[in-house]
Each structure stands twice: as structure tokens, then as C-alpha cells.
Amino acid sequence: MADSVKKRRARMSANSLADIIAWPGDKSDLFREIGRFVYEYSQLEFDLRNIFRKKVGIDFEHDDIMTAGFDFAKLCAALVAVSAIEEDGDADPLFKKLMGKCHDVNAVRIAVVHGRWSSTFGGDRAIHIARGSMKQQRMFEYEGDLDEHSDGIVKLRADIAGAVRAGDERRGPPKKKRILRKNKA
Numbered sequence: 217m218a219d220s221v222k223k224r225r226a227r228m229s230a231n232s233l234a235d236i237i238a239w240p241g242d243k244s245d246l247f248r249e250i251g252r253f254v255y256e257y258s259q260l261e262f263d264l265r266n267i268f269r270k271k272v273g274i275d276f277e278h279d280d281i282m283t284a285g286f287d288f289a290k291l292c293a294a295l296v297a298v299s300a301i302e303e304d305g306d307a308d309p310l311f312k313k314l315m316g317k318c319h320d321v322n323a324v325r326i327a328v329v330h331g332r333w334s335s336t337f338g339g340d341r342a343i344h345i346a347r348g349s350m351k352q353q354r355m356f357e358y359e360g361d362l363d364e365h366s367d368g369i370v371k372l373r374a375d376i377a378g379a380v381r382a383g384d385e386r387r388g389p390p391k392k393k394r395i396l397r398k399n400k401a
Contacts, residue, residue: 269282269283299311321369
């Protein structure tokens with residue numbers, strides 16, 4: 217850990233006055249961390265939409281129309297449901313666990329996007345009030361906190377791709393189900 221980060225953390229914990237005095241300095245590191253997180257999150261969402269599209273057989277030109285109604289949480293739930301269909305009952309436990317991690321990432325995104333950001337001599341942070349508890353949470357108080365979440369998204373994307381690939385290899389080619397239609401009399 218860099219000495220400047222250690223000094224800033226010590227200043228944050230020792231000086232509550234530093235938390236209320238705005239810091240007029242360079243915020244480019246903060247902006248870079250926020251931008252990187254938003255970028256990595258958007259790549260994760262794109263990957264999930266692409267997996268969903270392939271799994272349910274939606275052609276690329278109709279993808280936006282068919283998935284526009286899915287927010288991130290519904291997309292994750294839909295992917296778990298697709299996994300359950302592919303596995304003939306229960307979703308692949310590893311894939312389900314990875315979708316749970318996606319929900320955790322989404323909770324961080326909500327704090328990044330909806331939190332009130334402040335930059336003081338005590339540090340940069342987002343203050344977020346959760347709807348369920350109505351309690352204030354301070355998040356991302358230390359330099360690099362958001363980068364750690366971004367690194368986690370990169371790893372999560374790789375883990376999801378690996379789980380999907382392993383599941384496809386285990387099950388073999390998709391089974392074509394015959395659609396039975398009622399005869400019009």
C-alpha cells in the first residue's frame with residue numbers, strides 16, 4: 217500500500233473535521249475508478265444478455281426487443297431459470313452461485329450510481345441510503361476500493377464464461393424439443 221494511501225487513511229480515522237471540509241484538489245483518480253467500474257459493469261451486463269440470447273435462441277437482430285424489459289436482477293433470474301430448464305429441474309449450483317455474485321455487483325452499482333459522492337480532506341466516498349433499511353452507508357472510503365470491485369467483475373465474467381462452457385460441454389448439444397400444436401378443427 218502506498219504511503220500516501222496510509223497517510224490518508226490515518227487522517228480519515230483521526231480527524232472528523234476533515235470529513236466535512238471539501239477537498240478542491242485533483243479528483244481524476246476518483247473519476248477513473250468510477251468510470252472503470254461502470255465500464256466493467258456494462259461489459260458484465262452485455263455478457264449476460266448475450267448468454268441469455270444464445271441459450272433461448274433469440275437471433276441477434278431481435279435481442280434488444282426481447283430483452284429490453286429485463287433489468288439486471290430480472291436478467292440474472294431469467295438465466296437461473298434457463299439453467300434449471302437445461303438441467304431438467306434444478307439450476308446448475310455453480311451458475312446459480314455466480315448469479316448471486318452478480319446481484320452483489322448490482323448492489324454496488326446502485327451505490328455508485330445513486331449514492332451521494334463527496335470529496336473531502338478526509339477522503340472520497342459515496343453515501344448511500346438503502347431503500348430496505350433506510351440506513352446510511354458510507355462506501356468506497358479508500359483509494360482503490362472501487363478498483364477492487366472492478367477487478368472482481370473481471371474475474372466474475374471469466375468465471376461465468378467458464379461455467380457456461382463447462383455446462384454446455386457436460387450436457388452436449390442442445391436437445392430440440394418438439395412443439396406440439398393443437399389441430400384446428
